Amino acid sequence: MIYKKHRRLLIFILSALLGLLSSFTIPALSNSPSPQSPLPLIPRGGPEFPNPQSLAREGQQRYNAGELEAAAKLWQSAAEAYRKMGDREGMTKSLINKSQALQDLGLYPKACNTLLQAFAIKNPNCSQTQIEQLYKTLAQQRDSLTLTQAIGLHSLGDVLRRQGLLEKSQEILQLSLSLIPESPEKSAVLLSLSNTERILGNQIRDRWDYDVVTDIIDRKSISDVLAPYQQAFNYYIAAAKVASAPPIPKIQAQLNHFQLLLETKKWWRDQTNRRIASWSRFGESKLIQRGKDFVSQLELQLNQEAQALQNQISPDLATLTPSRAAIYAQINFAESLMQSAQINQVEPLLQNALQQARTIQDKRAETYVLGYLGKLYHKQGQLNQATKLTRQALMLAQEQNINGDAREITYLWQSQLGSLLRKQGDQKGAIAAYTAAFNTLQSLRSDLNANNQDVQFDFLQEVKPVYIELVDLLLKSNLSDDELNSLIVLNPSITQNKAETQKPQKRLELARQVIESLQLAELDNFFQDPCSEPADVAVQIDNIDANAAVIYPIVLPDRLEVILSLSGKPLQEVVIPISEQEVNQTLDRLYDYLDNVTINNSARNILSTSNPDPRELKENLQTVLPTFGQIYNWLIKPFEAQLDSNQIKNLVFVLNGRLQRVPIAALYDGENYLIEKYSVALVPSLQLINPQRLERKQLKVLAAGVSEQIQVRGEFFAALVNVPKELDQIKQTFPASQKLLNQEFTAKTIEKQLKLNFPVVHLATHGLFSSNPQKNFIITGDGKSISINELSALLKEPGTTVELLVLSACETATGDERAVLGLAGMAVRSGARSTLATLWPVGDASTTKFMGEFYEHLKKPAGKQADALRNAQLSLLESLKINPPFPELKNLPPHPYYWAPYVLIGNWQ
Template sequence: MFLAIGVLPPTFAFVAAQNSIVQGVPNAQELFQQGRNLYEAERFNEASLVFQQASVAFKAQGDRLRQAMSLSNVSLAYQQLGQWSKASQAIAQSLNLLQDISTDQDSRSQILAQALDIQGRLQLAQGKAELALNTWQQAAAIYAKIDDKTGLIRSKINSAQAWQTLGNYRQAQKRLTEINQNLQNQPDSTLKATGLRSLGNVLRVVGDLEQSRKILQQSLEVATRMRSPQVINETWLSLGNTATAQQDTSAALNYYQQAAATSTSSTTRIQADLNQLRLLLDDNQLTAAQALVSKIQAQIPNLPASRKAVYACINFAQSLMKLRAKGVKHEVKEIAQLLAIAVQQARDLQDQRAEVYALGNLGGLYEQTQQFDSAQDLTQQALVISQAINVPDITYRWQWQLGRLLKAKGDIKGAIAAYSESVKILQSLRNDLVAINPEVQFSFRDEVEPIYRQLVNLLLRSEGNSQLSQDNLVQARAVIESLQIAELDNFFRVACLEGRPIQVDSVIDRQDRTAAVIYPIILADKLEVILKLPQQPLRHYKTSITASEVEKILDQLRQELIKPYTLQQTQALSKQVYNWLLQPAEKYLAKSQIKTLVFVLDGSLRNIPMAALYDGQHYLIEKYAIALTPGLQLLAPKSLSQQQIKVLTAGITEARQGFSALSNVALELNEIKSEVPTTVLLNQKFTSKTLQTEINSVLFPVVHLATHGQFSSKANETFILTWDGRIDVNQLDTLLRIRDTERPNAIELLVLSACQTAAGDKRAALGLAGIAVRAGARSTLASLWNLDDASTAELMSQFYRELISKQLTKAEALRQAQLALLKNPKYQHPIFWAPYVLLGNWL
C-alpha cells in the first residue's frame, strides 16, 4: 500500500461568523464544524456531504466568502476519496466565487490562499506537478503578504515536493534548506515542532535520510520543551519511519515502542505497533512478532470507523500472511475476517480507494491458499473499481496479482497481458514511485522488481523445441531496460533518465558494425542471455541455474578477484561465468567479426569486471574491447575529437577525513600531464568550488578525478572525496551538468580512478551506474575496487597514450592499457588490470 504523493494537508479554512440560529436546526457554521469533525475522523464521504450543506446554507445567507470556504473543503474531502472530477469542480467553484469578492480583504486572502493550497494538492495528485508548483507559489505569496507563517511554511514544503516530483532534486533541496533556516530562526512553538516534523518527513521522501533524522530529533526536542504530547508521539512515529528507511532496525523499534507506549491517540498507537510488527517480521524476530500480534488483536475492534482503521486491518492482515509464509501457523479464517471487515468499513465510508485495497488483499489471501477462482474474482472486482476511480498506484498491483493467478491456472497469454499492463502503469508512475509514502508498506525489491522479472520469465518460456518469437525477445529486452531505469529512479528518488537518448541497436547497426550487445537476465530458475549482433535479429540462450546459485558463484568470484595470489581458483570461477554468458555465442561473434562487446548487466553481474572472464586459455579482454551501459540507451554517441583533448585532473595524495593517503596519485597525474594538455588541481586546490570554477571556465572534454570515492546501492553513501568535503552523487549533477549534453562541448569522458564499490553491498555497482548517469558525461571510466598502486598510474598513462597517438575508440584504448599490464609479470593477476570499466559511449 502506498500513496503517490506525500503532500502536507492544508488547514481548514475557517472564519468566525455570526448567524441567526433557527431553533433545533444546525446553522451554517455548525454544519461546517460537523464537516471538519467528520473529515478529521476520516469519514470523508460524510464530510463531503456536510460541507456541501454548509455551502448551501452560507449561500442562502448571502455569505459568499464562507460559501467559497466550504466548497474548498468539499474538494479536499473528494480528493481523499479519489473523486478527481468532483474535487476539481468544487475547487473551481470556490476560486470563481473568491475572484468576485472585493470586501473583507483580510479574510478573503486567508481563504484564497488555503483554497490554492487545496487546488495544488489536487493538481499534484493528478500528475500536474508544474501546475501544482505554480499554484503553491501563488499561495505562498499571499501567506507572506498576510504574515501567516504556518501557511507559508506549508506551501513551501509542498512546493519542494512538487520540484522533487518534477525530477528537480537540486531545487527541492534548495527549498528545503531555506525552510529549515526559517524554522531554526523561530522561537519554540508547536508550529515550529510541527513544521520541523513535516520537513523531516519530506526529507525522508526525497531520500535525504540522515538530514531527515536530524531534523526530526530537533522537532522532538522542541515538542518536548513545549510539552505537546500528540506532537511528541507523531514525531516518534516519524523517527521510526526514517530509521526503518535507514535500515537501523533497533532504533526504529525503540521509536515505535515509545510512540505506542505514550500516545493518547488510538490510531497513532496502532500505526506504531503495526510498523513495529512489520519490522520484527522483516528481521525474523518471530517470537517478539507473535507477542505483538496479541496486543494488536485487542486494539483493532476499538478503532473508530475511518480510513486509518481500514488500512490498519489491511496492514495487520498482510503481516499475518507474512507470518504464515514464514511457517508460523495462523488461522486463514481470521485473516479473511479482518479483510472482510476492512472491505465493509470502506463501503460504509464510501471510500472506494480503501475498498479497492481491501478487496485486492483479500484476493491475495485466497491466492496464498491456492483458491485461485475466488482470488481471481476478488482481484477483478478490485481492478474494475480502481480503473474507474483512476488510482494507478494501486491498479498496477492488482494487474500483477491477476497475472500471477492466470499463470497459476495455465493461461500464459492472459498472464503476459496482465503483467504487461502492470509494467506499463509502473512506467507511467515513474515520478510518483520515487515519492512513495514510507509510512505504508512498500519495498521496491519486493513489490516492483519481481513484476519485471516474472514478465521476462513468461516472455522467454519456450514450449518444447519451439523457437522464441522476435516479438517476445524484443519485449523481454525492453522490460529489463525498464527495470534498470526504475532501479536508478528508485536509487535517486527522482526520475533521472531524461533527455534524448539513442538506442544502442542503432549505434551497432549504423555506426559500429564490429560491436555486439549482450543482455544477461537473472531469473528465479535460470540465467537467460539475449545477444544482439549488427543488422541481425536477436538471438537467445539460457542456463538452468537458480538465482541463489548464480549469486553465490558471483560472490565467490568477486572475493577471489581481489585476492592477489588465487589465480587458479579465480580462473575456474571466471570460466563458469564465461560459459553462461559467452560460450554459446562464440561462433556468432567470430562469424560477425566482432571486436567490441557491450554488456547491459543485471543484478550482481555488475560487480564482476567482464574483462576477467576466462575461456580456459584467454581472458575476454585478450579478444575483445569491452564496455558497459546502464541501459539500452545512450547519450548521442561520438568519438573523442583528437585535436581538442584537454584534461582537467584533480586528486588527493594525503590522508583526509579518515581516508588513507593515496601515495601514487601525484605520479598518476604527472604521467597524464606528460601525455596530454592538462590542468591539475592537487590536494588543497581540489575543492568542490575550484572544480566547478575550472569546469565552468574552460571546455574540458575529459575530467579525471584521482581520489577516494565509494559506489553504493544508497545514493547518500555514493560520493567522491574532495579536500574540503565530499561530492555526493546528486551534487555531481550540479557540478558537472553545466553544459548541455547535446552540444559539442559536453563532457566526453569522466574518469574516476581511485573509487571502489562499497564492501558487502551486492547492489553497490548501482551507485557506479548512478554516477555515470548523474554526471551527464558521454562515457565514464571507473574502478570497481581501489588499488593504491603504481599499476594505476601505469594503466592511466597508457590509456591516454593509446587514445591520443593511435586514435582508438575509448573501449579499445582501455583494452590496450589493460593488456599492457597483463603482459607485465608484476601485474598478471586480474586484481591489477580487471577493475577498470567503461560505461556509456565506447566510441
Template structure:
C-alpha cells in the same frame, strides 16, 4: 482570521497508518479562528467534521462539511465557505470522487478571489490554504508542474498574510513537486533555504512542525543523514515545550515515528524499532498507537524477528476490533493482512513463489475476516480506494492459499475499482497479481493461461513506466520496497516471455524481454536516486557500431538466461538451469578469486565456468561476425564482476574484444570522440585526508597525463568542491579525470568521491558536473581512477552506474575495486597514450592499456587490470 497550516501529506499509492502524514487542513483551527459573534452551528459542524475526518470517517465528515458550507453561504461568510469547501475537496478526493473534488476546490478559489486577497490579509490567508489543498490534489494526480505553480502562488499569498511558517510550508511543498519532476538540484536548493529560515525561528511549536515536515521531505529525496539531524532537532524542541495535553503527545509521537522511518531507511533496524516503540508508548490514542504498531510489525517481519512479530500481531488484532469503523481501521486491517502474508513467507523459510506454502489456518482466518470487514467499510461509504485495496489484498490472500478462482475474481474487482478512480499506483499491483494468478504461481505458465498472463504483465509494466516520477519519490513510510513491489514485476515478466518447453522464445518475445530488462535497469537507477533520473531514447546498435554485439545476461529465480544481439542478425538466446542462489555464489567466488594473493589455478576455473555460461554458446557466431566490442548490460551481481577477466581456456576475454558496460542502450549518447579538441581537467588527492590513506602515485599519474593531454590541474589543497565547480563552469574540458578515494554503493548517500574539503556524494557530484549544461560542451569522458565498490554491498555497482548516468558524461571509466595506485597510474597513463591515436575508440584504448599491464610480470594478475570498466558510449 488565523491561517491553517497544511501539513506535509505525501501522496502515495498504498494505504498507510495515517499518523506520519500530517493532515492537509485542520478545520478545528477554523472554528477557533472565527470571531466570537460567528461561533454558531456552522463552526460546530466544522469541528464535528474534523473529528470524523481525523478518525477516518470520511462520509460523515463530508456530510457535515457540506452542511457547514451551506450555512456559511447563507450567512454570506464566503471566506469560511471557501475554507470548508477546500476541506471537502480533500475528503472527496480521498474517496476517489475526483470530479466533485475538482468542482469544490474551483468554487473555493472563485469565492476567495472575489474577496480581493491582494488587499485583504484574511482573504490572502484563506486563498493560501485553498491553493495548498489544490496543489496537493494536483501532485496526487501526477500534475507535478501544475502543483509547483499552485504552491508558488500559495507562498505569495502566505507572505501577503504575513504568515512566515505558511510560506515555508509552501516552499517545502514546492520541493516535493520539483522532486517528483526529477529536478533534484532545485529541490535541494529550496530545502536548504527552508532549513536556514527555520533555524532563524524561535523554539516554538511552529518551528517543531516545520522541522518535522522538512525532515520528512529530506528523507523522501534521500538525504537521510540530514533528515535525521533535522528530526532530532525537532524532537528536542518538542520535548522541551511538551505539556500534558494530547496534542503535545501527538507531536512528540509523530516525530519519533518520523525518526524511526528515517533510521529504518538508513538500515539501522534495531534502532528504528526502538523509536517505533517510543512512538507507540507516547501516542495519545488507541488509533494512533495501533497505526504506529503496524509500522513496527512490518519492520519485525522484515527483520525476521518472528516471535516478536507474532506477539505484536495478536495485540494489533485485538486493538483493531476495538476501533470504530473508519478508513483508518480499514487500512489497519489491510496492513495487518499484508504483514500476515509476509510473515507466512518468513515462516516458510524465506520468500516463496506465490502459492508454494499455504497460510496457516488461524492466520488465514484472521486476515480474511479483517479484509472482509475492510471491504464492507469501504463499500458502505463509497470509498473505492479503500475497497480496491481491501479486495486486492484479499485476492492476494486467496492467491497465497492457492484458491485461484477466488483470487482471480477478487483481483479483477480490485483492478476495476482502481481504474475507475484513475489510481495507476494501485492498479499496477492488481495487474501484476492477475498475471501471477493466471499462471497459478508456477514458473512455467500453462499454454491456455499464457496469453492472459502476458497481457496482464504487459499492462503492469506499462503502468509502472507511466509512474516513473511518482515511484521514484514514493514515501517509504508506507512500507514501499522497490525490491518487493517493483523489481519482481519486471523479472517475472521476463521469465514469462522467455519460457519455452523446447523451442527458443520467439524473436518478438526476445525483443520484448530485452526492453523489459532495460526498463528494470532504468527503474533501479530511479530508485537509487529517488527520482526519475534521465530522459531516455532507444538507440539502434547497428546504427552506432556495426562491429559491436550486445550481451544481456539475466538472472532469474531458476535460470541464467542470455540474450545476444549481433549486428544485422536475429537475436540469439541460450539459458542454463541454475538457481539464483547458485549464480550469486558463482559470481561471489569470481570476485574472491580475483584478490591479489590468489593463484592462477584459483582464478581460471571460475573465470572459465562463467565464460561457458555467458558466451560459449555464441562463441563461433561472435568470431565470424566481425565483432570487436562486447557491450554487456549486466544484471544483479554481474555488475560487480569484471567481464574482461572471463577466460575461454586459452586467453582472457579482453585479449579478444573490447569490453563495455551500460545500464541499457536507451541511455547512450552515441558520438565518436573528437581528438583534435581533447583537453582535460585533472584533479586528485595524493595526501591522506579524512581518514583515507595517501595516494603518492596520484601526483605522478596526473603529471604524466598532463604530458599527453593539454589540461588544467587541481591537486591536493587546490582540489575543493568550489575550485572544481569553478573549473567546470569556466573551461570546456572534454575529459574530467578525478584521481581520489571514492566509493560506489547501492545507496546514493554512501556513493561519494573525496575532495580536499570532504566527501562529495553522488547527488552533489551530479550538480557539479551538470552545472555547465547548456553553456559548454558536455563532458565526453569522466574518469574516476581510485574509487571502488563498497565492500559487502551486493548492489554497490549500482552506484557506479548511477554516477555514469547522472554525470552528464558520454562515457565513464571507473574501477570495481581499489587497486595499487602505482599500477593504476601506469594503466591510466597508457590509456591516454592510446586514446590520442587516430581511430582508437575509448573501449579499444582501455583494452590496450589493460593488455599492457597484463603483459607485465608484476601486474599480470587480473586483480590489477580487470576492475577498470568503461560505462556508456564506447566510441
C-alpha cells in the same frame, strides 16, 4: 508520442478487454488517510462571496469518499474564498487540507508548495533554502504560533519525508511537536517522527559495509542491530501512550512498530544466511555456529516484543469506527500477519475491512481490500477465488482511473492477476496482464521516482518482479505475430521499430525492450529521479557500432537466458538450464575468493598483507579461474561462432543483479582471458548511449589528484605517492591539460576549471561508490569530500561538456552488487558519456602505469575508448606474464586481481 491522459485511457481499455490485476504492501509508514482529520470549518460567507464553509464541507465529504482530486479542488476553492474575505485562518486550514489530499495522491511537490503557500511563502518551490528559511522564522516565533500552524508543520514534515528530505522532516516535526505538548495531535506528530526516524535508521543500516554487518553478526551484538532504530522505537511507544489522542494514530504507531520488528528480523536473517553460505564454502564451523546463535538470540527478542504488540493491536482494531484509516489499519495488520506466517488470522480481518469499505462507500479502500483478499487466497492456493477477487479489485481501480489517477493501484492488481493466470496455465492471459502492468509502470516512471527513498526501495521489491515475470513469459511464449502486436500497442518505443518482421525477432525484441526499461527504472530508482530520458525509438547496435555485439544476460528463476544483438542480424538467444539460486551461488563464490574482506583467503586479503603468501595466491587463482570459465561458458561460448564470423571486436554487456560486480574482462576460456580477444564495456541501457565518438584532436584533460595522507571526517586515507607521476604523464601526453594536485584540488577549483571545457576529467583520489547514493563520494585535497550529486552538478554546469570521467583511485563498496549503478549513474547524471573506474582498490604504482598506457592509446585518432582500456589491460597482463610477482605463478595466467577491476561504463566509442 502518446500523452499520459490518452495512455491511461488506452491502458484502461486494454485492461478491461483482457479482464486484467500484484502483490502490494500498504506503505508501513502510512498515516492514511491523514495524520489528522481535515481541520474544522470556519463559518463564513455572504451574498458577495462563495460560501467557503460549504466548499470545505463538500471537500471533506469527497475526501472521506476517496475522491481525492475533487476534494483538493474544493479545498482550493474554499481557500480562495477565505482569502477574498481576508480570513487568513480559514485559508490556511483549507490549504493544509488540500495538501493532505495531494499527499494521498502521491503529488508530493505540489503538496509541499501548497503548505508553503499556507505559511505565506512567496513563489513556493519547496527548495531546501525555502524550507530552511521557514524553519528559522517559525522557530523564532515559537511562542506565538497557533495550533493550526503546528498542524501545518506536521503535514510539511510528512511531505519532506516522502521527498527524502529526512533531516528537514525531522527538524520540522520536532518543532511541530514542541507546539502541541498536551494536544490530542501529539500522538500523530510522534507517529510521523517515528516514521522519519525509521527511514533514517534504514539509511544508517544500509550504509554499513559488508564487513561491518559481518562484524555485528560475529559479535552477536543485538544492541548494534537495534541502535539505528532506537529513537523510532521510542517515538512509536510514546505515540501509543498519549491518553488524549484519538485511536487511529495510536494504533498506527503500534502497527508500524510491529512491522519494523518484523522487517528487522527478516533483514538480519537474510544477511546472516548470506554470511553462513560464505563461511560454509570455507568450512568455518565456529563462524557458522556464531551466526546461527546470533539469529536465534535476535529472533527470540524481536518475537517477544512483536507478540506483545500483537496482543495490544488485535483488540484495539476491533473497537475502531469504520473509516478509511481504520480500513487501512486492518489491511496493514493483515499484511504483517501474512509476513509472520499467521495466515489463519487474516481472512476475518479483511472481510471486516471489506464490509466497512462498502458501508462508507470508499471505492479506493475497497479495491485495496479486494486485492489483499486475492493475495490471501493466492497464498492459500485458492486460485479461482483469488482470480475473481483480483479482477474485481482491478475493475474498481480502473473506475478510479477514469476520473482521477489510480495507476499506482492498477499496476498492482494487473501484475497479481498475471501471477494467478500463470499458475493456472493461462500463458496468454498472464502475458496480457503483465504487459498491462508494464505499460502502467512505464507511464508512472517519472511519478514513481518523485517518491521518497523508502518507497523507492520498495520499488525494487515490488516493481522489478513485474519486468522479470513479463520477460520470463515472453521468452517462453509461442504467441502469434498478431498477439505480439496487440501486446505492444502501448509502447511507442517498440511499435515505431517496423524493421523486424520475423516472429523470433519480435518476441526477443519485446523481451529486450522490457529489460532495457528495467535497467532505466532501476537507475532512476537508484537516484530517486529520472536520470535521463530514453530514446523514443528502440536503439539498435546497428546505429552505434557495426563491430560491436551487445550481450544481455537475464537471470530467471529456473534458467539463465542470454540475448545477443549483432549489427544487421536478428536477435539471438541461448537458454542455459541453471537456476537463479545456482547462478547466485556461483557469483557469490567468485566474490568470496576475489574481494570479500571477511574471508581470510580472498585475493584482497592475501594481497593486502605486508608479506603475501604465494602458495595462497596460487591456490586462490586455481579456484577463481574455473569460476571465470563457468561464466564464460554461460555468456560467450554459445555465441563464439557468430562473434568470429561477424568480425566482432567490442563486447558490450547490459548487466543486472550480482553480475554487475563481476570483472567481465577476466572471463576465461581455458587458455585466454576475454580481454585478450575483445574490448569490453558495460552499459546501463543502450537507450542512454550517445554514440558520438570522442574527438581526439587537441584533446585536453583536467587532471586532479591527492597524493598525501588525508583525514576526512575522522577517517584517514592513505597517501597515493604515485599520483604526481600519474598527473605528469597525462600532461606529457596531452600538453593542453591542467593539473590540480593536493591543496589545489578543491570543489571550487574544479568548478572554475570546468568552465574552460575539458572533454576528459581525471580524478586520482580516494572515493567510494555503493548502492546508497548518499554514500558515494570522492576526497578533495582540502580535506573535504564531494558527493556524487555535487560532482554531477559540477560536471553539468552550463558550457561544460564532459565526454569521459576517469576515477583512478576510487572503488565500489564491497559485497554491493548495485554499486556499479553509482558509476553508471555518475556518467548519466553528470552528462559525461562514459566513466572509467575500478571495482576494487588497485595498487598505486600499478594504477599509474595503467593510466599512462590508457592515455597513450586514447590519443590515437582511430581508436575507441574501449580499445584504449583493452590495450592498457593487455599491457599489465603482458608485464605480469614476463615478471610475475612470485616465481610460483610463472606458468599460470596473471591473477585478475592485479589487472581486471578496471571497467568502462557508458559510451565505448
